[in-house]
Amino acid sequence: MHTDAIKKGEPDAVQTRIKELRKERKLHQSELAAKINGSQQTVSRIENGDTTLPADILIDLARFFNVSIDYLLYQTDSRRTPDFQVEFNAVLEKNYRLCKLYENLNSKNQDLLLSLAEQLKEKE
Numbered sequence: 001m002h003t004d005a006i007k008k009g010e011p012d013a014v015q016t017r018i019k020e021l022r023k024e025r026k027l028h029q030s031e032l033a034a035k036i037n038g039s040q041q042t043v044s045r046i047e048n049g050d051t052t053l054p055a056d057i058l059i060d061l062a063r064f065f066n067v068s069i070d071y072l073l074y075q076t077d078s079r080r081t082p083d084f085q086v087e088f089n090a091v092l093e094k095n096y097r098l099c100k101l102y103e104n105l106n107s108k109n110q111d112l113l114l115s116l117a118e119q120l121k122e123k124e
Contacts, residue, residue, distance in 0.1 A: 013074040019047045021065045036060040 022032050022043075029047070030040040036057060045051035062069045067079040080088065102110060 014053065014072060015047050015049045017072055017074060018061060021061075021067070022047075025065075032064075035064050 022029070025032075027035075028040075029043040032038075033040045033043045036043075037060070038057060042051070042057070046053055046057070058069060058072060062072055065072075065079075066084070068076065068082070070076045071079045078085070102113060105113065
């Protein structure tokens with residue numbers, strides 16, 4: 001079943017999740033409203049469950065908070081969008097390989113590698 005909005009009175013979990021994300025970012029309702037091109041009153045109504053959650057605002061919230069719509073709707077506990085997860089997994093794999101290479105070096109070469117990395121960072 002597809003709908004264009006989350007109806008008033010449906011699980012408060014959605015409203016709670018939006019409020020939690022806003023508070024994590026230390027934003028007032030008016031600041032969040034500005035980020036999603038809405039009004040403070042709209043954000044307040046959404047967080048209180050007093051209005052429907054239009055699909056366009058749901059999309060804007062997901063984009064702003066960099067989470068999936070499924071996360072906002074409590075369909076998953078994973079905050080990340082599939083694209084982000086793919087990118088994250090690639091970085092994780094690269095870091096894992098680097099750590100394994102480092103672990104297999106003797107202590108002298110580990111020190112040398114750390115020194116080289118610090119020097120490279122300073123030159124950026």
